[in-house]
Amino acid sequence: MGVIMQAFYWDCPRIEEKEYQWWNHVKGQISSLKAAGFTALWLPPACKAANIAGISMGYDPYDFYDLGDINQKGSKKTWFGSKDELLSLILAAHNSSMDVYADIVINHNSGGDAEELNPIDQVRRWTKFTPRSGKFARDYTCFHPSPYERWDQETFGDMPDLCHRNPHVYTQVIEYARWLLEEIGFDGFRYDCVKGYGGWMVRAIQELRALRNGKPIRPFGVGECWDSDRRIDDWLDETNAWSDNRAGAFDFPLRERLKDLCDAYGYSLRNLADGGTLMKDRPTEAVTFVENHDVVRNNPIINDKMLAYAFILTHEGYPCVFWQDYYALNLGLAGEKSGIAALVRVHEDQAGGATAILHVDDNLYIMQRGGAGNQKGLIFVMNNRGEAWNGTWVGTQWSNTRFVPVAWYGRDDDGTPQEQTTQGNGWGQFYAPPRGYAVYVPQ
Numbered sequence: 099m100g101v102i103m104q105a106f107y108w109d110c111p112r113i114e115e116k117e118y119q120w121w122n123h124v125k126g127q128i129s130s131l132k133a134a135g136f137t138a139l140w141l142p143p144a145c146k147a148a149n150i151a152g153i154s155m156g157y158d159p160y161d162f163y164d165l166g167d168i169n170q171k172g173s174k175k176t177w178f179g180s181k182d183e184l185l186s187l188i189l190a191a192h193n194s195s196m197d198v199y200a201d202i203v204i205n206h207n208s209g210g211d212a213e214e215l216n217p218i219d220q221v222r223r224w225t226k227f228t229p230r231s232g233k234f235a236r237d238y239t240c241f242h243p244s245p246y247e248r249w250d251q252e253t254f255g256d257m258p259d260l261c262h263r264n265p266h267v268y269t270q271v272i273e274y275a276r277w278l279l280e281e282i283g284f285d286g287f288r289y290d291c292v293k294g295y296g297g298w299m300v301r302a303i304q305e306l307r308a309l310r311n312g313k314p315i316r317p318f319g320v321g322e323c324w325d326s327d328r329r330i331d332d333w334l335d336e337t338n339a340w341s342d343n344r345a346g347a348f349d350f351p352l353r354e355r356l357k358d359l360c361d362a363y364g365y366s367l368r369n370l371a372d373g374g375t376l377m378k379d380r381p382t383e384a385v386t387f388v389e390n391h392d393v394v395r396n397n398p399i400i401n402d403k404m405l406a407y408a409f410i411l412t413h414e415g416y417p418c419v420f421w422q423d424y425y426a427l428n429l430g431l432a433g434e435k436s437g438i439a440a441l442v443r444v445h446e447d448q449a450g451g452a453t454a455i456l457h458v459d460d461n462l463y464i465m466q467r468g469g470a471g472n473q474k475g476l477i478f479v480m481n482n483r484g485e486a487w488n489g490t491w492v493g494t495q496w497s498n499t500r501f502v503p504v505a506w507y508g509r510d511d512d513g514t515p516q517e518q519t520t521q522g523n524g525w526g527q528f529y530a531p532p533r534g535y536a537v538y539v540p541q
Contacts (some may be wrong), residue, residue, distance in 0.1 A: 099416045100137030101442050107422040111177050118166025121179035125187040128194050132232035134439040135446040138197040153177045158208035159333050161229035162274050170230045190285040197285035197462035198528040200278050205294035206257040214238040225258050252294040262299045265414045278329030279308040279315050286318025318387045319345035327351040327374045346383040349376040360399045367463040371455050377415045385416035404507045409531045411441035412478040414461045440505040448476040456492035463493050477538040489529030497524045501538035510532030
C-alpha cells in the first residue's frame with residue numbers, strides 16, 4: 099500500500115530555522131524520499147490560522163481558503179510558506195509519483211472577528227467570522243449550540259465547535275474538501291479530532307467524486323480517533339457504513355504496545371501477537387505509526403525506537419514515518435542497513451502477503467510474510483534479550499531456499515546476521531542481534 103512520511107512535527111519551522119519556508123524545505127527532500135521508497139506525504143494544516151498567541155501550527159483554523167496568499171492574522175504567509183510554494187511542493191510530489199494528504203481541521207475554528215450572544219444558552223462567544231477570502235463566512239448558528247443541533251459530542255479547548263448539521267456548514271465543508279482535491283491538488287485527508295463530530299461527515303467527504311484534469315479522485319482518508327480499540331472500531335463502523343471509499347484510522351492501541359516494547363524492559367513479545375490492535379484485527383483500515391506530532395510531546399518513546407519501526411514496516415497496515423525521527427534524530431540512515439530507510443525499502447519490495455507468526459515467546463518473535471505479486475515475502479526476527487543473539491528453528495513456506503539479511507539493528511551489537519538456507523521441509527534457523535531485529539528475504 100505504500101509508506102507515508104508525516105512531513106512535520108510541532109514547531110518544526112522554528113526548530114529547523116525554516117520559518118515561512120517549510121514547504122520549500124519539504125520539497126527539497128522529495129527526491130531522496132522517493133528514492134527511499136516513500137509513496138505519500140502528510141502535510142500540516144495549510145490554511146491561515148488564528149495565530150492568537152503567535153504564529154501557529156494551524157490547528158486553530160480561521161480562513162480555510164487563505165493558504166498563505168492574504169495578509170491577515172499577522173502575516174501573509176502561513177508559518178509553512180505561501181500558497182504558490184505549497185502548490186509547487188504538491189506538483190513536485192506528483193511528478194515523483196507521490197500522493198499528498200492534507201491535515202483537515204473541521205471540528206473547531208478560532209480567531210473570530212467579533213463576539214456574538216448565542217440566544218440558545220445566553221453565552222457570548224467569538225463566533226462571527228468574516229475572512230478576507232470572502233468564503234465561508236460564519237455566525238453563531240454555525241457553531242454549537244446551534245438552532246440545528248444543540249448537543250455536541252466533544253469540544254477542543256475553548257474554540258467554538260462547528261455544527262455540521264447546519265446546511266450552510268455542511269455544504270461549505272464539502273466544497274472546501276472538493277477545492278483542496280480539485281484545485282490545490284491534495285489526494286486525501288488526515289481528519290483531525292474526529293471524536294468531536296459525526297462519522298457521517300467524514301463519509302460524505304470520502305464519497306466525493308471530485309475531478310482533477312478530467313479524472314476522478316477517490317480521496318484517501320485516515321481519522322485521528324485517539325482512543326481504545328473498541329472506540330476506534332465503533333468510529334470506523336459508523337464512518338464506513340455503506341461507503342464504497344472507506345476511511346482508515348491511526349492504530350493508537352498498537353502504538354501503546356510499541357511504546358512498552360521500546361521503553362519497558364522485560365516486555366513480553368507475546369503481546370505483539372495478541373488482538374486488540376487495528377493491525378491485527380482490521381489491517382486494511384490500519385494506519386500504523388511510532389510517533390506523531392501529538393504523542394511525542396507528552397509520551398515519547400525514549401529507548402530503542404528502531405524496534406518499533408521495524409515492526410510497523412514489516413507487518414500489515416499502512417505505515418507512517420515521523421519526520422523528526424527520520425531527519426532530526428537521524429534514524430533514516432539512507433544507504434545503511436540499520437535505519438528506517440532500509441525498512442521502507444523492505445516494506446515496498448518484500449512485505450506482501452499474509453502474516454504468519456512462526457514462533458513467539460517472551461524474548462523472541464519470528465514472523466513470515468508470504469509474499470504477493472512482485473513482493474517475495476520475508477522473515478522478520480525480533481530479539482528482546484539484551485545480552486546475546488537469539489533465534490531458533492522455524493518452519494517456513496520456502497524449501498531449499500537461501501535467505502539474505504537486508505535490514506538489521508542491535509542496540510549494543512553491530513554484527514551482521516548470516517545468510518540462512520532452509521531445508522527441504524522448509525525449516526531453517528533465523529537469528530537477530532541482542533535487543534534488535536533482522537529481516538531476511540528469499541532469493
